[in-house]
Amino acid sequence: MNLILFGAPGAGKGTQTGSLIDTYHIPAIATGDMLRAQRRAGTALGEQVKSYMDRGELVPDNLMIDIIKERLQKPDAKNGFILDGFPRTVAQAEALDRKLDQLGRRVDAVIYLRVSRQVLIDRLSHRYSCRTCDAVYNFAPQQAGNLPRCSVDGGDLYQRPDDRPEIVAHRIDVFLKHTAPLIDYYTAQHKLENIDGQMSVDDVRADITRRLSALRKGAGSR
Ligand SMILES: [Zn+2]
Numbered sequence: 001m002n003l004i005l006f007g008a009p010g011a012g013k014g015t016q017t018g019s020l021i022d023t024y025h026i027p028a029i030a031t032g033d034m035l036r037a038q039r040r041a042g043t044a045l046g047e048q049v050k051s052y053m054d055r056g057e058l059v060p061d062n063l064m065i066d067i068i069k070e071r072l073q074k075p076d077a078k079n080g081f082i083l084d085g086f087p088r089t090v091a092q093a094e095a096l097d098r099k100l101d102q103l104g105r106r107v108d109a110v111i112y113l114r115v116s117r118q119v120l121i122d123r124l125s126h127r128y129s130c131r132t133c134d135a136v137y138n139f140a141p142q143q144a145g146n147l148p149r150c151s152v153d154g155g156d157l158y159q160r161p162d163d164r165p166e167i168v169a170h171r172i173d174v175f176l177k178h179t180a181p182l183i184d185y186y187t188a189q190h191k192l193e194n195i196d197g198q199m200s201v202d203d204v205r206a207d208i209t210r211r212l213s214a215l216r217k218g219a220g221s222r
Helices: 013-024 031-041 044-053 061-072 090-102 117-125 165-188 201-219
Strands: 002-006 028-030 081-084 109-114 127-130 136-138 192-196
Touching: 002 013, 002 165, 013 028, 013 081, 013 109, 013 201, 028 031, 028 061, 031 044, 031 061, 031 081, 044 061, 061 090, 090 165, 109 165, 109 201, 117 127, 117 165, 165 192, 192 201
Parallel strands: 002 081, 002 109, 028 081, 109 192
Antiparallel strands: 127 136
């Protein structure tokens, strides 16, 4: 099962990815996490990545394609993958289709988590991340001065520079401008699964599972 999880920053992609990993036993390829890891490593590439992310801008295609290609060739991605955070433009989607074709593979479904702009801004402005493991937490504004430690590893929680309110609206606008045409691209390929991302986490999960099961039955031997 080769999947793309698609949605604006704050649409719930990270949460749903966790469910999909458990259900289908395929790895998540979260480009945002891979980029943050590069950035933490402090390499020349990481510094390059950092300068784009801190401004809420997209990382250039050639950087991303190199990172993803390397990841897709690892053994754990042999039976499928969940791509989260890529593609973000039609040009990237075309490049991905070509790359997969060379590897004898294809995208089976694109899950689009649809969430309104105002709900996205509210969600992101209250979001904090663990410095060590990238786990994500949501806190009300009045809790900001008294944050707990990460419940996974006790790491320090902070607001990522690109989750600050003044950057958030810009990130969402960048998303809408560059990636709305992707909806048309994957609709034309009959691969888009349009999901209401404002339902509860459990309802979103159930809807995704139901649609992918129908897809698998319909796909026969594929
Ligand atoms: Zn942590």
